[in-house]
Amino acid sequence: MRQLEFTEFYRSDRDRCLRAVLAGVGDRQLAEDLVAEAFTRAWMSWSKVRRHPAPRAWIVRTALNLRVSWWRRRRREVALDGEHDTADTAAGDAAGIAAGFDPALLRVLRRLPQRQREVIAFRVFLDLDTAATAKALGMAPGTVTAHLSRAVATLRRHLVTQTLEDPS
Helix, strand or coil, X not given: CHHHHHHHHHHHHHHHHHHHHHHHHCCHHHHHHHHHHHHHHHHHCHHHHCCCCCHHHHHHHHHHHXXXXXXXXXXXXXXXXXXXXXXXXXXXXXXXXXXXXCHHHHHHHHHCCHHHHHHHHHHHHCCCCHHHHHHHHCCCHHHHHHHHHHHHHHHHHHHHHHHHHCCC
């Protein structure tokens, strides 16, 4: 029974969680790795996660926390050849299309500050209300509202400008 319940949760919510994490991190491969690890941890703690008021939010928050750990480990690594890895935005945009993202939207999302991307992920992609988003991100509801307002204004400014410049 436990396995069936988790399997159904995974099948029904994996893509939504992936889109939310992709919005938060801006890199398809990293988002897939983080979501896979978060679902693995959810399975190991399923008795706790299934009782969580918003299990999808638990998955996304865990994935975003894992990203912080990933960055900390990566920061300690020493580059042997002196070159730095750079994200291939064309490949990232193609991966975004596969995840259901407009490439222009993904490019603008990448420009937002981290906390604004996280609020967008929870409020828009997971469709959580302000209180649930605030609780999941550990911030005040007013802070969620402020981040969302700034993020939407930035998205609107960039996406409307792009649409007006290139009406194809």
